[in-house]
Amino acid sequence: xxxxxxxxxxxxxxxxxxxxxxxxxxxxxxxxxxxxxxxxxxxxxxxxxxxxxxxxxxxxxxxxxxxxxxxxxxxxxxxxxxxxxxxxxxxxxxxxxxxxxxxxxxxxxxxxxxxxxxxxxxxxxxxxxxxxxxxxxxxxxxxxxxxxxxxxxxxxxxxxxxxxxxxxxxxxxxxxxxxxxxxxxxxxxxxxxxxxxxxxxxxxxxxxxxxxxxxxxxxxxxxxxxxxxxxxxxxxxxxxxxxxxxxxxxxx
Amino acid sequence: xxxxxxxxxxxxxxxxxxxxxxxxxxxxxxxxxxxxxxxxxxxxxxxxxxxxxxxxxxxxxxxxxxxxxxxxxxxxxxxxxxxxxxxxxxxxxxxxxxxxxxxxxxxxxxxxxxxxxx
Numbered sequence: 001x002x003x004x005x006x007x008x009x010x011x012x013x014x015x016x017x018x019x020x021x022x023x024x025x026x027x028x029x030x031x032x033x034x035x036x037x038x039x040x041x042x043x044x045x046x047x048x049x050x051x052x053x054x055x056x057x058x059x060x061x062x063x064x065x066x067x068x069x070x071x072x073x074x075x076x077x078x079x080x081x082x083x084x085x086x087x088x089x090x091x092x093x094x095x096x097x098x099x100x101x102x103x104x105x106x107x108x109x110x111x112x113x114x115x116x117x118x119x120x121x122x123x124x125x126x127x128x129x130x131x132x133x134x135x136x137x138x139x140x141x142x143x144x145x146x147x148x149x150x151x152x153x154x155x156x157x158x159x160x161x162x163x164x165x166x167x168x169x170x171x172x173x174x175x176x177x178x179x180x181x182x183x184x185x186x187x188x189x190x191x192x193x194x195x196x197x198x199x200x201x202x203x204x205x206x207x208x209x210x211x212x213x214x215x216x217x218x219x220x221x222x223x224x225x226x227x228x229x230x231x232x233x234x235x236x237x238x239x240x241x242x243x244x245x246x247x248x249x250x251x252x
Numbered sequence: 253x254x255x256x257x258x259x260x261x262x263x264x265x266x267x268x269x270x271x272x273x274x275x276x277x278x279x280x281x282x283x284x285x286x287x288x289x290x291x292x293x294x295x296x297x298x299x300x301x302x303x304x305x306x307x308x309x310x311x312x313x314x315x316x317x318x319x320x321x322x323x324x325x326x327x328x329x330x331x332x333x334x335x336x337x338x339x340x341x342x343x344x345x346x347x348x349x350x351x352x353x354x355x356x357x358x359x360x361x362x363x364x365x366x367x368x369x370x
Contacts, residue, residue: 049331057337079329090319092292169342173350
């Protein structure tokens with residue numbers, strides 16, 4: 001048993017392939033036999049992954065989901081940003097230039113609109129929960145943009161660490177909700193063509209949320225959503241600590 | 253050679269991420285500005301614009317398509333390493349903020365997508 005453990009740990013990336021392969025197999029089995037294929041296998045796999053991550057987090061008190069188990073540390077590499085970015089770029093192979101160009105304006109608009117929309121509603125929730133100093137309100141609003149924008153904004157404007165922690169949590173909630181809800185509402189919001197995928201990427205912005213959400217709907221749409229989402233965090237980092245912070249300060 | 257496809261993908265990804273970091277430091281922000289988007293654009297240029305002059309070849313192509321097909325398993329691994337406990341333990345306000353923002357953003361997807369047609 002100890003020898004087996006050693007092999008699994010020292011070959012952790014290969015162990016991760018096996019683990020993910022099993023999860024995906026189980027998910028497609030569920031999908032075919034219990035939902036008649038109506039609920040997409042990859043959507044189930046992503047939700048299953050999140051459930052595992054939650055149980056692992058309770059068990060290990062760590063922050064990296066199942067990757068906190070030594071045996072599954074390879075999942076951290078496989079699901080880390082390096083390979084994720086590499087694979088996202090690869091999905092662009094076969095994407096259509098004309099589709100990108102013809103929805104470019106809608107994409108850019110959704111990007112600016114999306115950052116301001118998320119920030120405003122995040123800030124409103126902060127205000128309704130009784131926060132009344134502009135730094136905390138701005139930081140929590142920034143967290144609902146993405147969990148990267150939250151802490152960057154918080155430290156830029158000198159917010160309290162409690163507000164920064166909240167902003168990260170709000171950003172995580174957003175990214176996980178986008179992962180899980182997207183396949184459920186995709187049809188209702190018309191998420192089935194390159195243009196709406198670009199708008200979706202621009203409105204949601206969270207890289208992991210958009211990546212997983214579109215993967216579960218239609219992998220062909222991934223490059224279009226990822227194209228706008230890749231600018232979202234940057235737009236957030238530019239707008240929130242400057243213009244939007246001044247606006248909030250002026251109002252308070 | 254399958255490695256040519258992987259290497260091409262690698263060059264595009266690295267150049268894109270590098271450009272994104274440069275743009276970030278240009279704006280003075282600690283984030284990658286559109287690196288993935290630039291990389292995707294480069295890959296599309298490399299494989300479609302120069303068609304005829306630059307043929308990637310069937311086998312080399314598999315070096316790219318493999319990575320685009322392995323995308324979903326990577327996303328599953330990514331889901332399995334999220335800090336879900338952190339999100340749920342963040343408290344009621346964090347949950348409310350996330351939920352409201354996602355709900356409102358979803359509503360605007362069809363509205364903005366259909367702007368032009370009206």
